[in-house]
Amino acid sequence: MTLGLSFLRDYREVLRSVDVPALVCAGADEKWRSVASVEHAAELIPDTRFELFEESGHGITLEEPERFNQVLRDFVESL
DSSP states (O other): OOOOOTHHHHHHHHHHHHOOOOEEEEEOOOSSSOHHHHHHHHHSSEEEEEEEETTOOOOOHHHHHHHHHHHHHHHHHHH
């Protein structure tokens, strides 16, 4: 039995309706999804900060923990 793509949903309209600031991060060496798709999702959220982690794949919190913590800290302090 295969699931195929039946579990995927289109959340573009939901993202457009987010009404709180958001931080969206992606690793430059992302394998699970494309960086472009993460950037596109970030563009749909009205008040979003996008951060690209050049030395990471999908595990940015493990691969660049110091930078991630600083980016998160800066984002929270900006609220």
